[in-house]
Amino acid sequence: MTVRLPGREQIEETYARLRPMVRRTPVVEIAGGDLGVAGRVLLKLELLQHTGSFKARGALNAVLAMPDGTAGAVAASGGNHGAAVAWACGIAGIEADVFVPSTSPMEKVRRIEEYGATAHIVDGYYATAYEASRAWAEGRPVLPVHAYDADAIIAGAAGVGIEIGDQAPYARRVLVPCGGGGLYSGTALALRDVMPVVPVEPERCPSLVSALAAGERVDVDVSGVAADSLGAARIGERAFAVARELAAEPLLVSDDQILAARRLLWDECRVLAEPGGVTALAALVAGKVDVRDGETVVVVISGANHPTIPADVVAPVSG
Template sequence: MTLGVLPSRRDVEEARARVGSAVRRTPVLEVEGAELGAAGRVVLKLELLQHAGSFKARGAMNNVLSLPAGAGGVAAASGGNHGVAVAWAAASAGLVADVFAPASATPAKLHRIEEYGARLHPVDGDVGAALDACREFSAREGMPVVHPYDTFATVSGAGTLGLELAEQVPDADRVVIACGGGGLYAGVATALDGVVPVQPVEPELCPHLHHALAAGAPVAEPSSGVAADALGPPRIGEHAFAIASARGATVPLVSEDAIVAARSWLWQKVRVLAEPAASVPLAAVMSGLVPVSDGETVVLVVSGGNNATLP
């Protein structure tokens, strides 16, 4: 894609005014840092309690409410959570949604797409293949595509989470976000620019932003591992890459074992049933990749909870 002007904080504020109460103001939960091997204060942003089960509802609703008058429906490609969110947002607005997803995606997510009334199109291959099929359908049917992570409206909508955090945890020193395509990272980093640093983290088996920063440009590569259905795009988004580059970001890579352990901790200790991708920020703290110093307050975004199984 050709990247145009990046969203600003004002664009995120306009997105928040647009979506209004259509999305939930999700709660935060403080946990004992000592339980995590951290010296400071740790706060969880429970975005898994959002409509459709993930932060993706924010960008999806902002897209739907930005459509021109008379639009009858939307199309989307997704490994799961974005498809669920688009199905929900379209149904809320009385629109038809056609969602293209890998046939191998988490069954619980595919089921939820249909549960919201969308037409599900299973595709052989990965998210990239689903996006190709979605674009072909869009060109044929004249249906607008809601991109999962790399358009102005999606990034601005995702950024509304950052505005909430600034109000809920005004003393935050850092926000940690799992990065897949990077829409949430890009949006929250934009919303909190000059206010709170935002730290992207990735699984070792989905290191798209990490590798892009090393290469100087987004790089197409495969994804695998427990979090790949949510954090395994064909490549990092141009928005996330541009923002991370401008901020000199570094991206810690989290092991599979650490992700599984963090997900188990969330369920066993605080009864938060996060999906693997949403457990990556906690895994980064528990494994010491993102240290939390004495006197520091760090917010971890628990981004989704569309699970297939218990930990």
């Protein structure tokens, strides 16, 4: 089966349509030495996007593309996509129902509800929430908004790549967190003729690494500190196709490396991201990426939907 991928024209048209409604997130330089690398490091702060993650781009694109008269949307999400769908449905004036796994932080559930959606909590991880959303939607006049494996989602996420191309055309490569692969595939397609994009996965959610090793998409067990945002049990069909076409070499990082990167980002920049949001940074800090003197690497910080300033990041201040 041939997978249809958004082309350059579709990506550019999508970005132009969404540009007035989404934020052009900043790129901030941090001294490479502060992260233990020789070159220049730029952080693409997608955690400053509407709803606190890059997901707002694809969700809005998908909702705006729905036929006139659509009464509502349904989605499954670890939290970030659900909040983005709820926000987008609010703009479009339609209802949203979001199925969230019980393993997601309750703060993410509350954010979904604050944006006006109905949250349905399902035992398990993303895959079980997705199946529950499909069963619930049968016979109802609603349209599904997939979290990562849809043209509209990928074309929306490609806006991250378009902005990086404008903001840092001299960069050597881009590192992005990868769960189901919507952010990776969109960014990679937008930058395919400019610079390589490296997907980074948690060791405990290795859907892309496992698929590439097997030569086909396979189910994997998911767990760990980033499972609520990167816990896709199977890589998206489109992301898998992009990774094979562009000969991607994904990297894996441990939970300890993710938490260390999260702490470092707070200590050095006073930027507080969620664990999944710093997965790409974790690869850099852990020495898995060779950044030489004179080179520039862009690291996407993809989300910041966390309950509070957690004790594992910020130690209590006395006195």
